[in-house]
Amino acid sequence: MKKINMPIGFMDSGLGGLSVLREAIHLMPKEDFLYFGDSKNAPYGTKEKEEIKRLTFEAVDRLVKRGIKGLVVACNTASGACLKDLRKEYPDLPIVGIEPAIKPAVICNQGGEILVLATPMTLKQEKFKNLFDVYKEEAKMVLVPCKGLMEFVEEGILSGPKLDEYFEENIEPYINENVESIVLGCTHYPFLKPYLEEKLQGKGIRLIDGSLGTAAELKRRLKELDLLKEEGVQGDIEIQNSIETEEMIERSFALLEA
Numbered sequence: 629m630k631k632i633n634m635p636i637g638f639m640d641s642g643l644g645g646l647s648v649l650r651e652a653i654h655l656m657p658k659e660d661f662l663y664f665g666d667s668k669n670a671p672y673g674t675k676e677k678e679e680i681k682r683l684t685f686e687a688v689d690r691l692v693k694r695g696i697k698g699l700v701v702a703c704n705t706a707s708g709a710c711l712k713d714l715r716k717e718y719p720d721l722p723i724v725g726i727e728p729a730i731k732p733a734v735i736c737n738q739g740g741e742i743l744v745l746a747t748p749m750t751l752k753q754e755k756f757k758n759l760f761d762v763y764k765e766e767a768k769m770v771l772v773p774c775k776g777l778m779e780f781v782e783e784g785i786l787s788g789p790k791l792d793e794y795f796e797e798n799i800e801p802y803i804n805e806n807v808e809s810i811v812l813g814c815t816h817y818p819f820l821k822p823y824l825e826e827k828l829q830g831k832g833i834r835l836i837d838g839s840l841g842t843a844a845e846l847k848r849r850l851k852e853l854d855l856l857k858e859e860g861v862q863g864d865i866e867i868q869n870s871i872e873t874e875e876m877i878e879r880s881f882a883l884l885e886a
Contacts, residue, residue: 629695632855635660635866636846637696639687642670642782644816645702646883648726651843652700653865653884656856660863664691665880668870671778672705673747673814680709680749688714697855698722700846702815704746708753722849728756728813729838730763736834737767740808745799747814748773772802778816784879786886787823795827803831812837819883 636656638649642665649663664687666672672680684706688699699721701707701714707725715723728750733742750756751771760769777798780791810833812818818837825835850856857863867880 634697635662637691637699638663640702641672642667647818648702648839651839658857658860661865663867665869673749701725704750708755724846726842729836733811733836734763734767741806742769744811745772781816781819809834
């Protein structure tokens, strides 16, 4: 198979990376995509770095063996833990990672507070700390560790009393009249946008995530390498998951179409 006709690989610790895949499909409708979600081992954000690296490399190796022309590590935790190592291991494969959308939040900031919602591990990683240090003098940012939030998406819970309880205990205490925007610093969180928009209605708080920016960077990289497929029919989408049940695949496609 010609390299240009190979699928683009996506990996995530679970279903969150589907938010990035959704944007990539809109930007590159002729491409084939192969997605692997490691929901069996989710969340990565509570694991030690070496365990995260092991699981990420296993997932990526699975995709590479299938034959892919590009890779998106659609998980903030995995990107922070081993993006450099992945690029060393696969020097001929264009690899795009993701990071919390602090830069766009700071660029459009008008002087208010920026809340950064992310997994505890993402907030602890050196990659995040370096990113935070670049922009910390330009805006007031408040880091909000959201242990347990991504699990709601994994379970298909996008609203309801359990999520209300989580919001009231873990997020609402940070909401005040000075908050201008919220960075959704985990790829699972964009699926909670409708819920959060309803909870924050009337407060004028912007919700910002890095899904579109990551998809755009992927497109740019593929075009630069003459690997972008711009002609032909609508591409195919294949979704795999380490939890090998029909229910999990159905849930994945439902999120993709949400």
